[in-house]
Amino acid sequence: MPRSAAPGLPTPQPIADQLPGVLAEDDFTRRFTQALDEVLAPVLLALDGFVAYLDPALAPPDFLDWLAGWVALPIQDQWTVEQRRILVAHAVELHRWRGTRHGLATHLRLLTGGQVTVADKGGTIASVQSTDPVGQPVSPHVTITVTVRNPSLLDESRLRAAAAEHVPAHVPFTLRIEQSRELP
Structure with a gap:
């Protein structure tokens, strides 16, 4: 049942209590404002607690x-x-931190509650002299190790999808899930 359809919600500010004395004494006006109170109560209560929604x-x-x-x-x-x-x-x-090792590790740590290690080959090539041959480029690859107490509770496909959001699209990665060596 949606929150707006909850029956019997009390109104925080009954309209009848805010009417001038002449109108407050009229039976029809009181019943009419009570009907409005019933309709407005969910809205007013939601607005009163809106900070909790955020x-x-x-x-x-x-x-x-x-x-x-x-x-x-x-x-x-x-x-x-x-x-x-x-x-x-x-x-x-x-x-x-999106797109960084720290961001990837933080995201997976928040999801699993475990320890996350990200090993990156880098991919930067350097030479001592500007005239030296560059050598063979290193193909990028990331190895992600998630260490938790009970690996059977994790869904590897979901973790793989979460990791793919942070690893650049052209970089392949390996996801390892290991059991913590500590006693549970």
């Missing part, structure tokens, strides 16, 4: 998805509500 920790799940779109954060439906809350709360940081 807080990822408090927003209702359906509004959280809209909030993620508002901050230009692609959210997969398969992520849990808690994972989505964490990602939306860190959206600015994720955008700031």
